[in-house]
Amino acid sequence: MPRLQMLNAMSQAGRIVIVGAGMAGSKLANDLLHKQNAYYSITLIGEEAQVGYNRIMLSSLLAKDISDAEMPLVDTNKMRNEGVDIIAGDPVISMNLEAKELYLRSGQKVPYDQLVLATGSRAKALPIEGASAVNVMGFRTWQDVDVMAGLEGRQPICVIGGGLLGLEAAVGLVKRGHQVTVFHRSNWLLNRQLDEESAQLLQNKLEQMGIVFRLGESPKSFVQSQQGLVTHVVDQNDQQTPASLVVMAAGISPETSLAKAAGLEVQQAILVDSQMKTSHENVFALGECCEFDQQTFGLVAPIWTQINVLIEVLAGNDANFSIEPTPTKLKVSGVNLFSVGKIQPSAEDDCLFFKDVAANHYRKLVVKDGLLVGAILYGNVADGSWYFQLIQNKTNVSDMLDLLVFGEAYCCPQVA
Secondary structure, three states, X not given: OOHHHXXXXXXHHXXXXXXXXXXXXXXXXXXXXXXXXXXXXXXXXXXXXXXXEOHHHHHHHHOOOOXXXXXXXXXXXXXXXXXXXXXXXXOEEEEEOOOOEEEEOOOOEEEOOEEEEOOOEEEOOOOOXXXXXXXXXXXXXXXXXXXXXXXXXXXXXXEEXXXXXXXXXXXXXXXXXXXXXXXXXXXXXXXXXXXXXXXXXXXXXXXXXXXXXXXXXXXXXXXXOOOOOEEEEEOOOOOEEEOOEEEEOOOEEEOOHHHHHHOOOEOOOEEOOOOOEOOOOOEEEOHHHEEEOOEEOOOHHHHHHHHHHHHHHHOOOOOOOOOOOOOEEOOOOOOOEEEEEOOOOOOOOEEEEEEXXXXXXXXXXXXXXXXXXXXXXXXXXXXXXXXXXXXXXXXXXXXXOOOHHHOHHHHOOOOO
16 A cells, blocks of 8 residues: 555544454454454454454354354454454443543443444343243353253253344254253244245254244243243243243344434444445444344344445445345254345246155246346255355346256256
């Protein structure tokens, strides 16, 4: 970078403070350190005692598929040694955007020149009678895993929500020997990522692991003991299911309380433009706490793109974020699943199917006007990245429709 441009970047940036030390915030701090460290100081502030870990791996940690040592997303010790000021377990409780100051729970005051909000999200709290009990919890943090891992013996546990997070929690808990029942208000699992047929294959697999499903049902209330602990989950028919723990996994809510209190524009989440700028000068937001073009973000791929865009913007370069299709992969033991794009075809779409019952293998492709626009793969997901590239590149697949469902090897045979 030319010296004049470098000095301009330094004057624009100065002290960068990142609020939120989850995946988005810690990766941003790490990437800033390695790409632009000469230009500004970096402070990373997290409310959790453990920072910089890979939240995606919580389900694997719960299932005992990995150890604590495999959890870090970034090397926080190295970051500290290289000059990043990491404040853990001391959340920001208020912000003065005019004075460019943050106030922490400990009483510490932190000034900034550029502020990045990466406050993430929290487990959505459903309005169910009795849900305030201490043994009703979310599944979002390392501390949540520690609580679940501390359960002794074989316990009856109810998971509320049959989406990605709920299924990951259910598998981890059943692998620890617990009796798990999943309530899901839709008629099939992962209803946002799967069609009914592929969801049934998934359900069959998970039932073989010992998980019980109550589909099309939402709890009406939780029965509490005199000690204030949930003992049973009550369904709409007043039937009671025993529960020594309830895990709420019915979605997430962007954490926007700080932003709202400071006067930033917030709708579903903190509003940002294509350069991740909020409604206030020198304040940016990214990750699960931000909203762009009426969309919020819960998957890693677009958030990583947001980080790359923001790094360029902070360096004084031109960069813009745009929304692209993002694939979903289920991260539970023994289940291979891939979903991307449009999964429910309309009347004008072509729909291609492949099913091998013996191999527990299912594929569904949705094609519109010669372009692949959606794919579901269950069992064998090896072609998932190839289908994703076809969607991203808007490749015309009209000439390969007869073979498309069989994958890349059939459509693009290697020339000897």
